[in-house]
Structure formats: C-alpha cells, structure tokens
Amino acid sequence: MVFYERVGVLHVHTTLSDGTAEYDELARLANDVGVDVLLITDHNVYAGEREGWYGNTLLLVGEELHEPAAKRAQNHLLALGAGEELNVLVSDPQRLIDAVRQRGGLAFLAHPVEHSGAFSQEPEINWVSWEVRGFHGLELWNYMSEFKSHLSELAPTLLYTLWPKLAIRGPYPELLHRWDGLLDRHKFVAIGGVDAHGTVYRLGPLRRAIFGYKHLFRSLTTHLLLDEDWSGDAAHDGALVYAALRQGRAFVVYERLGSGKGFCFTAQAGREIYTLGDEFVAKGSMRLHVRVPKRARLRLLLNGHCIAETRGLELVHEARAPGVYRVEAYRRYALRERMWIVSNPIIVRTIDGTPKPGT
Numbered sequence: 177m178v179f180y181e182r183v184g185v186l187h188v189h190t191t192l193s194d195g196t197a198e199y200d201e202l203a204r205l206a207n208d209v210g211v212d213v214l215l216i217t218d219h220n221v222y223a224g225e226r227e228g229w230y231g232n233t234l235l236l237v238g239e240e241l242h243e244p245a246a247k248r249a250q251n252h253l254l255a256l257g258a259g260e261e262l263n264v265l266v267s268d269p270q271r272l273i274d275a276v277r278q279r280g281g282l283a284f285l286a287h288p289v290e291h292s293g294a295f296s297q298e299p300e301i302n303w304v305s306w307e308v309r310g311f312h313g314l315e316l317w318n319y320m321s322e323f324k325s326h327l328s329e330l331a332p333t334l335l336y337t338l339w340p341k342l343a344i345r346g347p348y349p350e351l352l353h354r355w356d357g358l359l360d361r362h363k364f365v366a367i368g369g370v371d372a373h374g375t376v377y378r379l380g381p382l383r384r385a386i387f388g389y390k391h392l393f394r395s396l397t398t399h400l401l402l403d404e405d406w407s408g409d410a411a412h413d414g415a416l417v418y419a420a421l422r423q424g425r426a427f428v429v430y431e432r433l434g435s436g437k438g439f440c441f442t443a444q445a446g447r448e449i450y451t452l453g454d455e456f457v458a459k460g461s462m463r464l465h466v467r468v469p470k471r472a473r474l475r476l477l478l479n480g481h482c483i484a485e486t487r488g489l490e491l492v493h494e495a496r497a498p499g500v501y502r503v504e505a506y507r508r509y510a511l512r513e514r515m516w517i518v519s520n521p522i523i524v525r526t527i528d529g530t531p532k533p534g535t
C-alpha cells in the first residue's frame with residue numbers, strides 16, 4: 177500500500193468573486209508556503225482555463241454555488257471537477273448536485289453549520305436542504321466559519337483578531353455528530369476549507385488583515401493520499417486529486433499545531449491492510465493502527481463513540497465489530513486542547529454487505 181501524500185488547500189476565493197487576489201498571485205503564494213494543491217472555488221463563477229501547474233503547486237478550479245446572497249444566505253455547495261459553469265442551477269440544490277454528478281464532478285456541502293458572533297459582521301450561512309441526495313461529502317471544518325463564531329463579545333474579538341490561533345478549536349461538535357449520523361448510511365467524505373478571501377477586518381479604529389491568504393494557506397489543510405506520483409500533466413494530476421477526494425483518502429489538519437504529514441490510520445484484517453476511505457466486509461478480528469508525527473491525544477471512534485484513547489505517537493486496538501471507524505487527534509495550545517487532525521473513516525460492513533454498519 178503505497179500512497180503519495182499531498183497537501184491541499186481548499187476553498188479559496190479570487191477577485192473573480194469576492195476575494196482580493198488573482199489566480200497567478202495566489203498560485204505564487206501557495207507555492208511559497210509549500211501547498212501542493214490549491215483548489216479555487218469562486219462564488220457562482222467558473223474559470224477552468226486557469227487550471228495548471230504553477231511551480232510546484234497544482235491549481236485546480238471548482239466553484240462555490242448558491243443563490244446570490246441578496247436573495248437567500250443558505251445552501252452553499254462546492255462543485256469540484258465538474259468542468260463547466262453550473263450557476264444557472266443555483267435555485268435548486270438537488271438539480272445542482274445531480275448536474276455535478278452527471279458531469280463526473282464532486283459535490284460537497286460548504287460550511288453546512290455556521291454560528292456567527294455579534295462582532296463578526298457576517299451572516300450565518302447554513303445548509304438547510306438536508307433532504308438532498310447524492311452529494312459526496314461535506315466541509316467538516318471551515319476555518320473562517322469557525323473564527324467568526326468566536327467573535328461574540330468585544331474582549332475575545334479583540335484578542336482573537338490579534339492572535340487568531342487562540343480562537344481556533346476544531347469543527348463544530350454538532351457537525352461532527354451530524355457527519356457520524358450521515359456515515360451510518362453512506363461514506364460521506366469530510367474535507368477542510370479555509371474560505372480565504374484575503375479581506376481586511378475592521379473593528380472601530382482596528383484594521384487588520386489577519387486572514388491574509390498566506391496565513392490561511394498555512395492553517396487548515398486537507399491531506400490527500402494519491403495512488404500515483406505527479407505526472408506533470410495538470411489534467412491527469414487533477415484527476416488523481418479528485419479520485420482521492422471521491423474515495424475519502426484524505427484527512428484534515430490544523431497545521432498551526434504542527435505538520436500532519438505522515439499521519440496514518442490502517443485496519444489489518446488477516447493479510448489485508450485497509451486505510452482511509454476503504455470499505456470492507458468484517459472477517460473476524462482486525463488490528464487498528466493510528467500513527468501521528470507528533471505527540472497528541474488520540475481518539476479512535478466507532479460509529480461516533482470513542483472506543484480507545486491514548487496519548488503519544490500511536491494507538492493500536494484490536495476490534496471485531498463492523499461499523500464506521502475514524503480518528504481524531506488533539507494537541508494543546510494556550511491552556512486548551514484543540515483538534516489537530518480529523519481523519520476520514522474506514523468502514524467495516526456486515527457480512528451480508530448491508531450498507532448500514534452494525535453498532
């Protein structure tokens with residue numbers, strides 16, 4: 177089992193919508209900070225011709241689709257790899273998801289749960305159409321969305337504006353819970369997004385570009401496990417990225433707590449070894465193995481419930497039960513434990529292959 181681990185920064189806006197930098201500049205910044213894959217998703221505009229290799233960074237173009245904010249602030253959808261403009265369909269989330277699928281693309285619900293603090297100057301934009309079918313996953317952790325939720329009072333707003341690292345803690349617990357519920361019926365893939373705009377935040381006389389693109393590119397990443405090394409051909413390499421996202425061969429890292437490179441989660445059943453995004457039928461006992469590049473508190477979850485926990489560099493656990501296994505890793509910063517890594521699951525089906533795992 178050999179994979180090529182690549183660091184992706186997902187969900188970035190340019191001057192084509194409400195961002196403040198152009199494609200070339202963003203590619204250069206991403207290249208500067210060692211981002212392997214930069215995925216641009218502007219609001220309701222698709223500029224696929226900008227895709228390509230820029231130095232060591234592969235720039236891919238998707239789209240963040242939704243009804244214009246003036247009409248309704250809800251249901252933002254990230255369309256990745258669909259290859260064409262789909263903004264005429266924004267009024268109907270199901271038709272939009274169907275259209276993304278028909279074009280071989282991936283549909284992810286963007287910041288599906290939001291909380292907006294009184295000082296954030298931004299509305300909450302939630303996913304409300306949970307009856308939709310056929311989407312591939314969700315943006316489990318959105319950096320900007322989380323940040324604005326902590327701006328509820330003046331003192332923390334000032335503090336977090338100066339030291340944003342104090343604010344960031346992890347995905348919303350209710351969204352983790354909802355994801356666990358969704359995983360009960362299907363493999364929905366989790367990604368992390370920065371939602372970078374490069375905007376300057378104003379608070380009275382304070383004016384601060386705390387969320388410059390470069391800052392965000394070093395903050396929340398989605399690591400991808402690719403089947404092949406880069407070929408140098410942007411279309412081929414883009415397909416490798418989308419294949420990893422489709423499969424769930426990905427984990428989300430809050431890089432400010434340490435690089436997540438080398439994180440590993442496997443299940444060994446007999447002679448077979450499975451990893452993130454794999455599904456297999458239970459065959460007796462299996463050995464679950466988690467390894468992290470820095471000391472952390474590691475939690476192994478089965479169907480959303482913690483079944484093993486330790487502190488250190490690895491966790492090993494023998495298990496037999498079918499179900500959805502996933503991992504969370506936490507590290508401390510400023511007196512508080514914060515989410516560092518959240519993995520996509522390994523799913524162990526029941527012997528008859530029914531989609532609903534046992535508990």
Ligand SMILES: [Zn+2]
Nearest residue numbers: 240252286301
């Ligand atoms: Zn959005």
Ligand SMILES: [Zn+2]
Nearest residue numbers: 187189240371
């Ligand atoms: Zn966005």
